[in-house]
Structure formats: C-alpha cells, structure tokens
Amino acid sequence: MSVRAAPRSAPPPAARRRVSEPFLLLVLCLMVAVLGYIRFVGMGGTLEADAPEFSFRNPLLAAQPGERVLFYAREQPQQVSCLVVRPEGVVTRPARGPEHLGILGDLRRERPYVATEYKALERGDLACGPSSVPAQAVLYPLNDLGMPQGTQVRMHSIQPLRVRWRDRELVVYEVVFERYGMLPGTWRTYLSEDAPALGLVKRTALHPNRGAEEVHFQELVEAAAAGGP
Amino acid sequence: MRALILLLSLAVIGLAASIVLEAHGREPYERRAGPRFEVGRLIADARPGEQAVYREQGSLELTAFVVEAAPPPAPNAVPRKVIRRELRDRAGQPLSGRLSHVTYPHDPSLHGWFPLEAPEAPDALDRVWIVRAIRPDTVRLGGKERRCWRVDLTDPALPPDQDTVVAWFDPEVPVYGLLRYKRLGETWDLVHAQGGGA
Numbered sequence: 371m372s373v374r375a376a377p378r379s380a381p382p383p384a385a386r387r388r389v390s391e392p393f394l395l396l397v398l399c400l401m402v403a404v405l406g407y408i409r410f411v412g413m414g415g416t417l418e419a420d421a422p423e424f425s426f427r428n429p430l431l432a433a434q435p436g437e438r439v440l441f442y443a444r445e446q447p448q449q450v451s452c453l454v455v456r457p458e459g460v461v462t463r464p465a466r467g468p469e470h471l472g473i474l475g476d477l478r479r480e481r482p483y484v485a486t487e488y489k490a491l492e493r494g495d496l497a498c499g500p501s502s503v504p505a506q507a508v509l510y511p512l513n514d515l516g517m518p519q520g521t522q523v524r525m526h527s528i529q530p531l532r533v534r535w536r537d538r539e540l541v542v543y544e545v546v547f548e549r550y551g552m553l554p555g556t557w558r559t560y561l562s563e564d565a566p567a568l569g570l571v572k573r574t575a576l577h578p579n580r581g582a583e584e585v586h587f588q589e590l591v592e593a594a595a596a597g598g599p
Numbered sequence: 600m601r602a603l604i605l606l607l608s609l610a611v612i613g614l615a616a617s618i619v620l621e622a623h624g625r626e627p628y629e630r631r632a633g634p635r636f637e638v639g640r641l642i643a644d645a646r647p648g649e650q651a652v653y654r655e656q657g658s659l660e661l662t663a664f665v666v667e668a669a670p671p672p673a674p675n676a677v678p679r680k681v682i683r684r685e686l687r688d689r690a691g692q693p694l695s696g697r698l699s700h701v702t703y704p705h706d707p708s709l710h711g712w713f714p715l716e717a718p719e720a721p722d723a724l725d726r727v728w729i730v731r732a733i734r735p736d737t738v739r740l741g742g743k744e745r746r747c748w749r750v751d752l753t754d755p756a757l758p759p760d761q762d763t764v765v766a767w768f769d770p771e772v773p774v775y776g777l778l779r780y781k782r783l784g785e786t787w788d789l790v791h792a793q794g795g796g797a
Contacts, residue, residue, distance in 0.1 A: 391600050398607035405614035409621070422633040426733040463755045464725040481709065481724040482755055512729045513711045522677050522708045524643055528733065530633035541633075548639075550677045550708065 422530040422541040429561050429569025430512050433484045435459045437567040438498050440491070444584040450491050452498035453587070455567055456507065458485040472507030474519075483509040483519065484568060515545045516559030516570045523547040523557065531560075540564055542571055553577060636733060636748050640770035641712045642705060645669070645680055649773035649794035653780075653787035659689035662787060664714060664774045666794075667702060677708045682774070684718050713766065714775055716756060716782075728764055729753040738767045738778050740788060745769060747778050754782060 438454040461467040462482045469478055471485055487505040491498065509519040517523045526546040533542050542560045549557045555577040561569040565587065573585045649666040668681040686699040693699055703718040713728050715721060729752060736749035752764040766780040773794045780787050 391604065394604055395600070395607070398604060398611060401611045402607055402614065405611060405618065409614050409618050420631050422631065424634045424636065424733070424735055426636075428730050428732065431729075431731060462729060462753060465755075479723055479725050481727050482729050513727065515730075524639070524677055524707045525712065526639040526643075527635050527637050529635040532631040532633075550675055554675055 420532065422532045424530050426528060426530070426543055427563060428512065428515070429563050429565070430484050430510060430515065431460055431462075432563070432569070433460055433486075433567055439565070439567045439570070440498060440588040441570075441585055442588070444586060452489045452491055453486050453508075453567055454489065454498065454505070456485040456487055460484050460512070462512070471509070472505075474507050474509065477509075480509070480519070481511040481513065483511050485509060486567070510568055514547075515543075516561055516568060516573060517547060517549075517557065521552075521557075522550040524550070533560075538564070540571070549575075634735060637770055638712050641768060641776035642680060642774065643678070643707050643712065645774050646794060650792070651772060651774040651777065651789060652791035653777070654790045656786045656788060658785075660694075661687040661689070661691060661790075663687065666774055677706055679707075680705045682714075682718070684714070712775065713750075713752065714777070716754065726754075726756040729755060736767060740778055745778060757783065 433455045435455050435457045438452055440450050440452055442448075442450045456471070458468060458471070460482075461484070464480045464482060465478050467477060468485075469475065471477060472487070485507065486509070487507050489498065489505045510516070511519055514521070514523060515525070515528075524547060526548060527544075528546075529544050530541050531544050533540055540562045542562045545559045545561065547557045547559075549555055553575065555575055557576075558572075558574045559570060560572040560574075562571050563569060565571050567587075570587045572587060574582065575584075576582050645666045647666050647668050650663060652661055652663045654661050663683075663685040665683040665685070666680055667683050670679065670681065672678040681702060682705045683700070683702045686694045686696075688694055698719055701718045703715065703721040705715070706721075709724055710721070710727055711730075715727070717723055717726050720726070730750060731753055732751040734749055735746065737744050737746050739745075747767045747769040750766050750768060752766060754762050754764050756762075761783060764780065764782045767778040768776045769778050770776050772778055772789060773792050778789050
C-alpha cells in the first residue's frame with residue numbers, strides 16, 4: 371500500500387490575500403507617485419516657459435568680411451558650395467558703395483545689402499579656401515532675411531522657434547515668404563544670431579509643381595578661425 | 600482594501616492617459632514656437648479706400664496715407680498697391696509744394712512693409728529703411744494701451760548719427776499698419792483710421 375505523500379499545504383486564500391494585497395497596494399502607490407510626478411512636475415507648465423520669446427535682431431547686419439559657411443541641397447549633399455562675405459561686407463548706404471561687384475552693376479540705387487560670393491568647392495576641399503573655380507558675387511538685401519537679390523519675395527511672417535542645429539540648441543527665426551517670378555511658391559529661411567555670415571541655418575522652398583527642397587548652411591569653424599578669404 | 604486597490608488602479612490609468620494626451624497635444628521639442636509677427640497683414644493686405652492719418656506731436660502737422668488702388672497683378676507677379684501720401688498743415692489743409700501730394704506704386708518685394716520717405720522717387724531703393732530689430736511692445740495712444748510690434752530701423756538717407764527710426768505696427772491699423780513712428784526727432788501718432796480692421 372503506497373502511502374501518498376501529503377500535498378504541501380498551500381496557504382489558505384485569506385493568508386495569500388494578506389501577502390499579495392499589501393504588496394499590490396505598495397506597487398500602486400509607487401506608480402501613482404511616479405506618474406503624478408511626471409505629469410504635474412515633469413510636464414506641468416513647461417510649454418509656456420520653453421516657448422522662445424520674440425526678440426529679433428537682424429543677423430545680416432552682423433556679417434563680417436571673411437565669414438563663411440558651407441551650403442548644400444538636401445537632395446545633393448555631395449555638391450557643397452561655400453558662401454564668403456566679401457570685403458565690402460554690410461553696405462547700408464549703397465549710394466556710397468561700389469557701382470559694380472563682379473558682373474553685378476548699377477548697385478548705387480540698390481537696396482542695402484550684404485556682399486557675398488559663392489564658390490563651388492572642389493572635391494574634398496571643405497576648408498573653403500582659394501578655388502580654381504571663379505567666385506560669383508551674390509548680394510543679400512538686408513530686409514530679405516536670407517533670400518538673395520533677384521528673388522522677388524513678399525514677407526508673410528517672422529516667428530521664433532527653439533530647435534536643435536548641429537548638436538546645439540538654438541533659437542532660430544523662421545521667416546516665411548511668397549516668391550514670385552522664377553521658382554514661385556512658399557519659401558522659408560531660418561536665421562540665428564549664433565550662425566556665422568548671414569545667420570542662415572536653412573532655406574526651404576515648396577514649389578507648386580516641383581515639390582519641396584531644402585538648402586542647409588553649415589558652419590565652418592576651422593576656416594573662420596584661419597582668417598579672411 | 601480592495602476598494603483602495605481599485606481606486607489606486609483607476610488613478611494609475613487616469614494619470615497614464617493624461618500623460619499620453621498631454622504629450623500628444625504638444626509640439627515636438629525641435630519645433631517649440633514663440634509669437635508670430637504677421638508681416639503679411641500690413642501693407643500686403645491693404646485694400647483700396649484704406650486711410651491712415653498721423654499727427655506730429657510738436658508741429659501738429661498731418662501726414663495721410665491712402666490706398667488708392669490694388670491693381671490685379673500680372674500672372675506670377677508681385678501684387679502692388681497704389682499709395683497716395685498727403686502732407687497737411689495743423690488745420691488739415693494741404694501743404695503747398697510738389698511733394699505735398701505724391702502717388703506711387705508700392706511693391707512689397709522692393710519697398711518692404713514700411714512707408715517710403717521719398718515716394719516721389721520709388722526707384723531709389725538705396726533709401727528704403729533697414730530692419731534692425733523687432734520685438735513685442737505696447738503703446739499708449741488715445742488713452743488706450745495697444746499691444747503692437749516695435750520695429751527699430753535705419754534710414755540710410757540720413758546721416759549715421761541721426762538715422763534711427765522706430766515704428767510701432769499693429770496689423771489692425773489700415774494701410775501700413777503703423778500706430779506711431781519716430782524719425783529725426785519727430786513723433787507721428789495715428790489720429791484717424793479708415794478701413795482695415797481699425
């Protein structure tokens with residue numbers, strides 16, 4: 371006759387409840403405390419505090435001769451060009467400025483501008499140094515906030531945004547334009563006092579027929595430290 | 600005990616839902632936006648018949664800007680406004696002289712969103728005011744505080760030590776949206792507005 375081992379006695383239901391319920395209660399209390407902290411301390415009221423205040427200063431007025439940035443289209447990041455502020459720099463009184471710059475003429479009755487030049491960079495020349503490719507003079511009217519001369523634009527709005535740019539947190543100003551004539555559509559420039567040359571961080575376009583395109587401007591810290599163009 | 604567990608469970612569910620909803624309703628961190636200055640609601644959306652009259656605080660002379668027309672633009676061309684500027688004495692009578700009554704086509708892509716000091720020469724673009732800074736502000740006008748935008752400008756036609764212009768803009772004001780402007784020691788206040796949102 372086999373002797374069946376007596377089953378190990380399980381704790382009676384009431385005792386089990388006594389063990390698990392206080393534990394469950396503790397866990398729930400902890401969850402309420404953590405979630406409450408996240409909701410009311412971590413998230414509470416930060417939206418207004420984080421929204422950047424509007425205090426715009428025209429970054430084009432701070433352009434210094436020799437400052438430079440690389441720029442490239444998002445669709446063709448391998449084709450990099452360099453924008454350099456020319457020695458004429460910021461020309462607030464065109465009537466007393468140069469009559470010609472490169473192939474550009476009749477400048478004394480132009481709108482006030484920053485004189486720059488573009489260089490297409492040779493492969494691997496990210497230092498934006500002297501190039502065998504001739505530079506092309508390009509003017510940036512001071513009131514057009516990042517749109518070059520010759521683009522017919524009408525400004526819609528200016529608004530500060532808090533963004534990340536090249537691992538830094540920046541307040542940039544998004545300027546929205548309607549462009550007419552060539553390449554019509556909605557254009558946007560993003561400007562920051564902390565970005566060199568024109569303060570341009572990015573320029574985007576939304577063409578009715580061609581879709582969206584973006585041009586990114588990239589700071590050239592090492593070349594800027596090396597001196598003039 | 601069970602009632603307490605049930606209550607805490609509901610609290611957990613409620614807090615979790617609240618966090619999800621709050622996070623969903625926020626803009627992403629990368630695009631946290633501040634206030635917007637709607638430049639397109641100034642001269643760009645002015646309509647024919649709009650009028651704004653300014654009185655200089657010292658001389659009490661008047662300057663009026665009137666939108667005479669907004670001709671339909673050619674395809675893909677910038678819409679222009681035909682603006683008339685009138686200079687009047689303190690009694691409101693037109694001043695004499697060639698420049699007391701000038702009409703010019705305002706092209707926002709060339710002239711920006713401020714009045715031309717030399718409307719008789721709209722092609723002299725080297726005289727267009729330059730934007731230096733913009734910030735929200737309030738102005739006391741006609742006994743009322745008005746929220747507006749203060750714009751610090753440079754008038755390149757003036758000598759460097761006198762070239763500062765300060766203008767306060769409110770999109771509700773007709774024509775250029777100007778509430779007040781200071782130039783060359785003179786302060787011009789809006790005293791009459793017709794049309795627009797004023």
